[in-house]
Amino acid sequence: MTVGRTQSIAxxxxxGHLVDIEADIASGLPALVLIGLPDASLGESKDRVxxxxxxxxxxxxxxxxxxxxxxASLPKQGSGxxxxxxxxxxxxxxxxxxxxxxxxxxxxxxxxxxRIRPVAGVLPAVVAAREAGARxxxxxxxxxxxxxxxxxxxxxPVASLAHALREHGTDIAVSDVDAIEPPRDSEPLSPTRDLSxxxxxxxxxxxxxxxxxxxxxxxxxxxxxxxxxxxxxxxxDILPDLDARDALEVTSIASLAxxxxxxxxxxxxxxxxxxHTATAVAIxxxxxxxxRPGAVSRAxxxxxxxxxxxxxxxTVLDALRQPLESGDIVIHRANYSARFPARVQLVxxxxxxxxxxxxxxxxxxxxxxxxxxxxxxxxxxxxLDRIDIHVPVSRVSRAHLFxxxxxxxxxxxxxxxxxxxxxxANDRWGRDLPEATELRSGKFRLAPVVVxxxxxxxxxxxxxxxxYDRVLRIAWTLADCDGSPMPTADHIGRAxxxxxxxxx
Numbered sequence: 001m002t003v004g005r006t007q008s009i010a011x012x013x014x015x016g017h018l019v020d021i022e023a024d025i026a027s028g029l030p031a032l033v034l035i036g037l038p039d040a041s042l043g044e045s046k047d048r049v050x051x052x053x054x055x056x057x058x059x060x061x062x063x064x065x066x067x068x069x070x071x072a073s074l075p076k077q078g079s080g081x082x083x084x085x086x087x088x089x090x091x092x093x094x095x096x097x098x099x100x101x102x103x104x105x106x107x108x109x110x111x112x113x114x115r116i117r118p119v120a121g122v123l124p125a126v127v128a129a130r131e132a133g134a135r136x137x138x139x140x141x142x143x144x145x146x147x148x149x150x151x152x153x154x155x156x157p158v159a160s161l162a163h164a165l166r167e168h169g170t171d172i173a174v175s176d177v178d179a180i181e182p183p184r185d186s187e188p189l190s191p192t193r194d195l196s197x198x199x200x201x202x203x204x205x206x207x208x209x210x211x212x213x214x215x216x217x218x219x220x221x222x223x224x225x226x227x228x229x230x231x232x233x234x235x236x237d238i239l240p241d242l243d244a245r246d247a248l249e250v251t252s253i254a255s256l257a258x259x260x261x262x263x264x265x266x267x268x269x270x271x272x273x274x275x276h277t278a279t280a281v282a283i284x285x286x287x288x289x290x291x292r293p294g295a296v297s298r299a300x301x302x303x304x305x306x307x308x309x310x311x312x313x314x315t316v317l318d319a320l321r322q323p324l325e326s327g328d329i330v331i332h333r334a335n336y337s338a339r340f341p342a343r344v345q346l347v348x349x350x351x352x353x354x355x356x357x358x359x360x361x362x363x364x365x366x367x368x369x370x371x372x373x374x375x376x377x378x379x380x381x382x383x384l385d386r387i388d389i390h391v392p393v394s395r396v397s398r399a400h401l402f403x404x405x406x407x408x409x410x411x412x413x414x415x416x417x418x419x420x421x422x423x424x425a426n427d428r429w430g431r432d433l434p435e436a437t438e439l440r441s442g443k444f445r446l447a448p449v450v451v452x453x454x455x456x457x458x459x460x461x462x463x464x465x466x467x468y469d470r471v472l473r474i475a476w477t478l479a480d481c482d483g484s485p486m487p488t489a490d491h492i493g494r495a496x497x498x499x500x501x502x503x504x
Contacts (some may be wrong), residue, residue: 006105018134050084107125115159136153196379326342348387388473415464
């Protein structure tokens with residue numbers, strides 16, 4: 001009995017686990033048996049491996065071959081195990097040096113002609129291999145650029161199974177083949193939008209800067225044409241660049257979400273704006289077979305914009321409750337679960353009523369009071385309670401449109417203010433914000449005279465306990481934007497207004 005061994009990576013969300021692949025070459029009728037909890041696409045690898053091995057100048061053993069994927073209790077999904085299975089079998093038949101194959105992690109899908117197709121999620125897989133102690137990893141040539149984004153691990157790109165055998169020291173004829181390339185992302189366009197495009201909304205622009213500085217969620221309520229979408233689109237432009245850790249996380253999510261070549265780390269915060277017909281799975285993630293991240297994860301470390309928020313299904317909006325609190329989302333299946341980051345800045349935009357004319361001067365609203373209530377009631381109280389800043393947005397007049405005397409804040413200036421405010425916050429309490437209890441009772445507790453207006457709002461039921469804590473965070477952000485070491489009573493008052501703006 002001869003056993004060939006190698007390793008591959010099984011992804012569960014962004015987390016990866018080393019999988020030991022053992023190929024037992026034993027006597028018996030010719031058969032290839034795959035065990036170890038494979039899914040349907042992995043179970044089909046038997047036929048891909050047979051054809052790829054035969055078309056690469058080698059031969060499958062004319063006996064019973066049992067391939068075990070260990071640990072057996074860990075679900076394995078996708079076609080990225082093909083290359084490892086083929087090399088484990090050939091290591092068992094001594095067609096390739098077993099020591100070399102056993103010392104390398106392998107990822108790749110085999111085509112029937114022996115070429116190696118790129119797979120999704122290579123970046124998080126390489127990160128997982130490095131963290132597990134691997135020093136060498138073999139990937140499809142089409143995933144080379146993406147895999148080489150991870151330092152401190154040797155990446156071996158191969159275009160075909162024959163190339164893989166040659167890399168492991170087998171004396172085999174290798175013909176030149178064109179590597180199968182994944183679809184590439186289009187070149188990012190240079191942003192042409194600027195915050196100075198917003199006219200007649202100085203208070204809303206100031207609220208936007210506050211939201212960016214503190215990572216606060218926003219709710220924009222106003223009639224059509226008031227500029228809600230323009231404001232949301234420019235929010236992501238005033239956010240600072242991602243640091244190295246966040247950039248690797250965002251790029252890993254992009255790699256896992258779609259089969260595309262990530263040529264460099266994503267350094268700008270993402271902006272995701274799904275259509276209001278999106279399902280809960282599209283927003284939070286999931287799907288049959290391989291679990292894919294949803295919009296809330298693809299927007300992690302950036303902005304998730306839900307325009308026409310009341311038009312989204314109530315179940316979709318309420319599914320965001322837990323991610324907004326915890327900063328991640330766990331998708332459960334019968335025998336395993338996948339965790340994705342969801343540290344997102346949520347922006348909701350809504351009209352005041354279905355026709356959009358409620359409260360607009362010189363316009364007639366045709367909606368009944370009951371219809372207006374039912375329209376905004378689609379945004380449940382619990383989801384609105386998690387939104388830090390509530391801002392009314394009004395239509396601008398012709399005087400505002402052609403006013404060239406009032407100064408307008410530019411994107412560059414706003415980003416400078418945001419970067420400076422975040423630097424003050426990081427110097428005060430580091431990367432992670434303190435717990436709410438520490439803001440109320442710890443060394444950051446404010447004097448009673450400072451929080452008098454907030455205490456009064458809590459006593460009369462104008463804010464919840466969650467709202468109380470969020471007002472405190474907004475006040476600290478306002479102090480950072482003003483360069484003040486501590487919030488004042490004025491900051492608390494402004495924070496209460498930003499919290500209750502659309503309800504005032």
